[in-house]
Amino acid sequence: MTVGPVILEMKSITKVFPGVRALDDVTMTVRRGEIHAICGENGAGKSTLMKVLSGVYPHGTYEGTIILDGEDVHFANIRASEHAGVAIIHQELALIPELSVTENLFIGGNEVATRGVIDWVEARRRALDLLARVGLEIDPDTAIKNLGVGQQQLVEIAKALAKDVKILILDEPTSALNEDDAENLLDILRSLRSKGLTSILISHKLNEIAAIADSITIIRDGKTVETLSVDEGTVTEDRMIRGMVGRTLESRFPHHTPHIGEPFFEVRDWVVEHPQIPGRLVAKSSSFYVRRGEIVGFAGLMGAGRTELARSIFGRSYGTWRGGQILIDGVEVTIPTVQAAIAHGIAYVPEDRKTLGLNLLDTIKDTIVSAGIARISRHTVIDLEAADAAAEQYSRAMRIKAASIDVGVATLSGGNQQKVVLSKWMFTEPRLAILDEPTRGIDVGAKYEIYGLINELADQGKGVVMISSELPELLGVCDRIYTVFEGRITGEADARTATQESLMRQMTDTATTNPSTTVTR
């Protein structure tokens, strides 16, 4: 890896919001042609720093200097930074699903327009060219919505390349990708690097950073903690964690002694049909069981059908149920609605908390009591004191960091929001808690706390189902892991003996047999 002279220096950047110092005298130096990673906990200031660089926070709203290619630059807006060669790809992709790849690539039309009229032939030719540079062999007339997330990510990069970019900033680029697509993306970044492109990578995924970055800036509490250079020695994940969190974590996962009892929840031959596409089954005769005090994991690639299965069980809130039974304590029950599910002691913490788990207009207090509101109300009138008490209790028990329970949930960090959602479901006192990607988008410190909470749930004798795309997480927390592939449960493994490879094999296995459906008592 030949790394050149300094291309970007951000010196003593300070950004203050009312009451908060988001960035405090942060300095970062990036060399030409390197992949520079920035990591830090949620709220550390990573995104803020990149927003300063890309002009989202224009010159004048921060202190400090930015020197790009030897010049002191003042960006008045995003366009100015793009002109200077800085392109940022956000976590939420800025593509228009209904339009084609070509249209998205030249969204302003400026590069291929003369006097306002767009030359589509030229646009298409250049689109093919750009797609080749990111290794995408697709028809540029395909609509974005018909591409997979991984491909969309690459289109975004192609879009940035179209703008003659010098520094490419990627904010959590692989967070929504499966392992294959993530690997592919990293390869593309490597190949772009070899052609001289400089990239800045913000990521939580420490293993990826360790694999690809040339240098790493660690930011904690708005301050630069240290900059590690990868060719000076081996940078390990633990080393990075220590920098980010300020303490060593003995292990990523809290220690837990399982106390597992008898099976109490069982699903047999559950079949679910796709809501829009008749005939397409998203769950094909799935069967599984959960024991008291047990944490059961569900591993699978994106699109395997785990979320669909879980939501269907949870009151048939996804797709059309086409058969199967649920048995609780050995007795068959019918659960046709979400309310029925709650009444039977099932809780479901959704994958996407912002769109499915929270009403962003609500306060912490309102959210915590919302699923179990029947408990604290009589004839539809809510007992406000009981609501206050319950919210305070869970807020403390879950260690939610906020000024008070009357704060709006929209203002909380990702980890705290997830804790609020968890509290909401714990308030319903469930017997089975289904957690769908419970630590997605949450920093290392908060993840540890949530693992601890999951363990506590198990210790209370509840059953926990954990759906996750992070195999290390599943192996570190669960007692038993089912693997799912294309709607079928392909395997059941003991977490103590399984490995990432063995799980991955079962997650991609096409010749399947269902695990034992009889409950061993």
Place this chain on the structure above:
Amino acid sequence: MQVPDHSLESKERSDMKRITTAVVALGAVAAFALAGCSNGSRGDTSGSGSTPSGAGTGTAAASQFPTFAAGATIGVSLPQKTSENWVLAEGLFNTQLTAAGFKPMVNFANNGVSDQQNQIQAMITAGAKVIVVGAIDGSQLGSQLEAAKQAGITIIAYDRLLTNTPDVDMYVAYDNYKVGQLQGQALLDGLKAKKTDGPPWNIELIAGSPDDANSKPFFEGAMSVLQPKIDDGTLKIPSGQKTQQQASTQGWLAKNAQNRMDAILAANYASGTKLDGILSPNDTLARAALTSVKNAGLPNPVITGQDSELESIPLIADGTQYSTINKDTGKFVTQVVDIIKQIQQGQTIQFNDTKSYNNGVKVVPAFLLPPVLVTQANVCTAYDPATSPSASKAALATDYCKSKG
């Protein structure tokens, strides 16, 4: 678990009691104090303080209506600003009332009945002594009229009768039944003069808006002349739409009349049947019907109208529209203002019809003005430049009148 400490609570509680009594007492005191500060007897504080029984200035004998001082406010509540006559009326009321020394308060209720209700309330609050009401819906102002009566205000119903209430003092209008009769007769005369290939003649009927009380006298007046001719076969109505309900035009809207006429023409006159005449209650609907007939490619029928609208006057002059009615707005307004002056001075108003207008609760004394039929024969001289300046100008500007010198 700690034993809860109640001592703070009980202190708080007695504090609370003291605060409560203090605050409630304060509030009550505030209310009483304000009441006491104002005059002890509860008169109406809105300004119109005259008592309802004719104690006024000057006349010793009990006058017909309460008298009042010379510079008083006079309220005029008009309906929507939809036709030139109303706009003309607004201007004339303002000028003439001011000239008579009063303070005019003239309003259009563009937003409908509730607007008019609120405007009348405002006039009462502003201390008007007489309110002239050109109602949008004459039956829905009962509450406001009651309030006005209680404040001693005289109510004049202008052009549209106020129904279902005892609180209207008089009705001033052009004799609308006579208008209808004139229209019916004009239709017959026109058919005789211009459609010489009959009798029998084919005619169609248009009536006004069902919610306007005036639509009925127009229609019934016309039918009093036409019905005998329908009965004896001189007149035929091919569409069969003979009742006022069938012939009515919601809202007096031109497009409604045109749509209906389009449908009638398509259904009954598509294969050669001739249309000789149309009874139309006003000029706007007449022109709408004429457009419909022209679009259908049929020859010009004999058609009646009313209001002497500026757009119809040239049509009268060249014979396209056979007749219209002149209800001189100027004379109308002058008449009302004269009545108001008489009331102010305590003189007795001489009504010329005290029998015909039963508004559902009482018979309202009426002062009717005579309408004037205008056809090509008299169009050049029918309009008085003093009281109908624009109509007069429009007539004299037509080639027809110019050629007559």
Place this chain on the structure above:
Amino acid sequence: MKAIRQIFGGNLRQYGMSFALILLLVFFQWRTHGIMLTATNAQNILNGYSYVLILAIGMLFVIITGQIDLAPGSVAAVVGICVALSIKNWGFPWWAGVLFGLLIGIAIGAWQGAWLAFVGVPGFITTLAGQMLFRGLDQFIGKAASVPVPKEIRYIGNGYLPEWGPNTGLNNSTLLLGVVALVAVVAMELRRRRRVIRAKGTPVPLWAMVARLVGMAIALGYLTYLFGSGRYGTSFPVTGVILVVLVLIYNFIATRTTIGRGVYAVGGNRAAAALTGINTKKIYFLAMANMSFLAAVAAIMYVGRSTATGPSDGVGWELDAIAAVFIGGAAVSGGVGTVVGSLIGGLVMAILNNGMYLVGVGADLSQMIRGLVLLVAVAFDLYNKSQGKPSITGTLLRGLRMRERGEAKGMERPRAGVTQS
């Protein structure tokens, strides 16, 4: 400054439009040389606009769920004619006619609610269809006639509370209402304080609470005087009493019941509400049905005041109600809005209208001004929300509030809907 904030109880934002209301009152009081704030005018305002305010309450719930209702005017027309005809032609006693009308309102509401909730036709379309359907039905039933209503119903629309008792210089019914209101306000304040103490929170200091109560006492005292000192025989009008009762009931429903919470939840995030176990269909149905029920109430009040039905009843009512709700702070995207806010929004429009009549502004100019006021009020409200700032007065207190809250570590400046990665 902190003192002022504590007196008002912390959330200055919701008072923004109230200040506008008071400003309007002061302005018109000056321009009309004192006529605006007289007993007669105040009574007229309530009599003339209570029906719009009641519609606004119903519309609020519909708008919070993210829907809209374009039919309340047509529904009101149908209810009005049915009430009047049932009494005139079928010989119903007046109260049976009223009951009949309310039932029709509920039936229509159930119809519209069913199309929205169970068939899934968006509220805009369902009620647009309803607007046409029920206007036609009104004309079909009533044939555009004006049917008078009996005096009991006229009393509902234009009546006053009785005079009795010793000569206090005020209408005693109004005085009694004022005293009861004051006692209730004080009791609620004390109860709230006790609740906060018991939940181990920090209550507002005693003096601040007393100051607030004294302020409310003076305001209530003034209102009692304003309505009670009119001509003998007038008082706080019956329409006002109905309005206040409905406001109290619906405010309670919105803030203290599971149905109310359900409405806000469905409006804020429908998918999340469904996954929380809320019956979203039921909520949509109830909100829509309730709107038509309140339209029936408004119809009876309006027809009572007009003494008779008319073919143009109800025309344009939905727009007045919608304007009131949005001026009162509701969001177009749903999930936000309060009963009191809508009440204040409606009062702003009412006072604006009334003031313009009194001053003599013509109908056309008046219409233009109303349109502009709606636009500016909502734009201003949006601006405040996006900045996370409350009203102008709130800006003064912003620094103080932030310092007090003491931002926890890792929390960025609060901005609605944005979280960090």
